Amino acid sequence: xxxxxxxxxxxxxxxxxxxxxxxxxxxxxxxxxxxxxxxxxxxxxxxxxxxxxxxxxxxxxxxxxxxxxxxxxxxxxxxxxxxxxxxxxxxxxxxxxxxxxxxxxxxxxxxxxxxxxxxxxxxxxxxxxxxxxxxxxxxxxxxxxxxxxxxxxxxxxxxxxxxxxxxxxxxxxxxxxxxxxxxxxxxxxxxxxxxxxxxxxxxxxxxxxxxxxxxxxxxxxxxxxxxxxxxxxxxxxxxxxxxxxxxxxxxxxxxxxxxxxxxxxxxxxxxxxxxxxxxxxxxxxxxxxxxxxxxxxxxxxxxxxxxxxxxxxxxxxxxxxxxxxxxxxxxxxxxxxxxxxxxxxxxxxxxxxxxxxxxxxxxxxxxxxxxxxxxxxxxxxxxxxxxxxx
Numbered sequence: 001x002x003x004x005x006x007x008x009x010x011x012x013x014x015x016x017x018x019x020x021x022x023x024x025x026x027x028x029x030x031x032x033x034x035x036x037x038x039x040x041x042x043x044x045x046x047x048x049x050x051x052x053x054x055x056x057x058x059x060x061x062x063x064x065x066x067x068x069x070x071x072x073x074x075x076x077x078x079x080x081x082x083x084x085x086x087x088x089x090x091x092x093x094x095x096x097x098x099x100x101x102x103x104x105x106x107x108x109x110x111x112x113x114x115x116x117x118x119x120x121x122x123x124x125x126x127x128x129x130x131x132x133x134x135x136x137x138x139x140x141x142x143x144x145x146x147x148x149x150x151x152x153x154x155x156x157x158x159x160x161x162x163x164x165x166x167x168x169x170x171x172x173x174x175x176x177x178x179x180x181x182x183x184x185x186x187x188x189x190x191x192x193x194x195x196x197x198x199x200x201x202x203x204x205x206x207x208x209x210x211x212x213x214x215x216x217x218x219x220x221x222x223x224x225x226x227x228x229x230x231x232x233x234x235x236x237x238x239x240x241x242x243x244x245x246x247x248x249x250x251x252x253x254x255x256x257x258x259x260x261x262x263x264x265x266x267x268x269x270x271x272x273x274x275x276x277x278x279x280x281x282x283x284x285x286x287x288x289x290x291x292x293x294x295x296x297x298x299x300x301x302x303x304x305x306x307x308x309x310x311x312x313x314x315x316x317x318x319x320x321x322x323x324x325x326x327x328x329x330x331x332x333x334x335x336x337x338x339x340x341x342x343x344x345x346x347x348x349x350x351x352x353x354x355x356x357x358x359x360x361x362x363x364x365x366x367x368x369x370x371x372x373x374x375x376x377x378x379x380x381x382x383x384x385x386x387x388x389x390x
Contacts, residue, residue, distance in 0.1 A: 001028060002021070002022050002023065004019070004020040005018075005019050005020075006370065009374075011110040011111075012110065013063055014036045014381045014383075014384075015380060016033060016034045016035060019031040019033065019240055020366055020369055026363060027364050027365070027366060027369040028362060030361040030362070031241060032373055032378070033244045034244055034246040036381055038245055038386065039381055041060050041346070042344040042345060046341055047341065048340060048341055049340060049341075050313055050333075050335065050339065050341060051153065051154060053333075054069055054073055054153060060381065061379055061381050062147055063103050063106065063325070064324050064326070065148045065149070066095045066143065066148075066152060067096060067325065069095075069149065069152045070092055070152065071217070071322040072320055072333070073152065073154050073155075073320065074217070074318075074319075075318040076320070079316035080311070080312070080339075082154075084155055084157075084307065084308060085306065087300055087305060087306045088155065088156025088306045088308075090300050091157050091296075091306060092152060093216050093292075094138075095139060096323075097290075098135055098136075098139045098142070098289075099324075100289045100324075102132060102136055103324075104286045105135070107374075107377040108124075108187060110377070111371070114197070114371040114375075115193055115196065115279065116193060117193065120192040123186065124187070127179075127186065141161050141165050142161060142166075153307070156306045156307030160302070173297060180286070180287065184283060184286075197279075199365060200274060200276040200279075200368060200375070201275075203274055203275045204273045204275075205273065206273045207255055209265045210257070210328050210352060211263045211266040212321045213323050214263055214266075214267040214288075215288075215289070216322065216323065217328070218321060219320070222321065224321065227347055228249065228251075228253065229347060229351060230247065231247055232246045232354065232386070244386070245384040245386045246354065246386060247385045248351050249347050249351035250355070251352070255352075255355045255359065257353065258327025258328045258352045259376065259377070260278065261277060261278050261282075262328075263281075264281045264285065275368075282377075312339075313335065314335065314337070314339050317333070317334045318334075318335075319333075326348075326349035326350060326377050327353065328352070329346075329347070330347040331344070331345075331346050332345040332346075350378045350379050350382060351383055353376045354378065354383070357372055360376075
């Protein structure tokens with residue numbers, strides 16, 4: 001059995017290497033070894049005010065920023081027993097959906113080199129950049145910044161846009177939708193796709209799925225106590241795995257796929273079990289996120305409150321669950337007597353997906369197996385939790 005070692009996997013969020021074991025051109029096994037340095041945010045927030053903790057954990061990732069913010073505020077609100085007013089929840093949902101569309105657009109860009117023929121690729125990239133710029137402007141206006149939205153806070157929204165700005169966003173929504181429709185058409189055009197895309201269409205396999213909600217997240221739709229994590233090197237027990245700085249996660253002791261297809265399988269009648277089906281699910285996930293954003297803009301009443309008043313921080317334990325772009329994101333949080341953070345644990349979608357990615361690579365060509373690592377859109381900085389003391 002031969003070994004193919006890619007010391008740097010390109011077009012993924014973070015630093016990783018890939019070791020493939022192949023025989024007669026077919027992958028028999030795969031090791032996805034993330035090597036990014038540990039970020040340490042769970043330790044950083046210990047002893048800090050929960051308001052600081054929310055802003056801090058949004059910096060774990062430049063792609064999943066609002067997702068971490070939402071999961072964190074949900075955990076704090078659960079711990080202290082409050083809930084935002086309807087406007088606050090709607091605006092928070094809108095920020096998360098915009099973040100989802102942003103992230104998916106960048107993932108389509110990452111996958112263009114695998115799925116789109118070279119002669120059509122530049123056209124796709126320019127359409128993606130145009131769409132990403134337009135949807136990011138919504139986060140800027142509603143959340144206060146195009147990344148790490150500062151208006152997202154415990155109890156609702158810290159600030160809201162002026163009437164004129166909000167109405168302008170509503171008026172521009174058809175243009176955002178048109179930009180997406182043009183992009184979707186080329187993303188799904190099989191005539192401009194590569195042989196790798198064809199191989200992914202032929203590769204049919206399925207694993208259990210994990211999803212807590214369709215547009216938002218719900219701690220009561222999953223058993224958060226059934227989530228287990230372990231260092232990657234303990235999971236694989238092979239010498240190369242000792243380099244990894246990630247944890248991997250399991251649900252009820254099983255490997256589970258999280259992300260767009262998990263949401264589509266759980267909450268809609270999505271039947272495509274091919275690896276290419278993950279791409280199809282992500283396209284549909286983006287479209288429905290944008291459509292739901294349009295509904296939210298119509299539902300928000302600018303005359304009503306956006307935040308709970310007179311919030312008191314005290315002791316308690318909370319769990320925040322949110323459907324991030326890549327899948328189910330969980331924040332476990334405990335506050336002490338003074339209302340400061342005494343413990344924090346974060347389980348991110350890529351922790352669930354790494355064992356699945358490795359399984360899905362089996363039976364493919366080397367090129368398609370490498371593409372699978374990008375297809376699942378791993379967010380490596382979010383996943384790095386392990387420091388090996390020497």
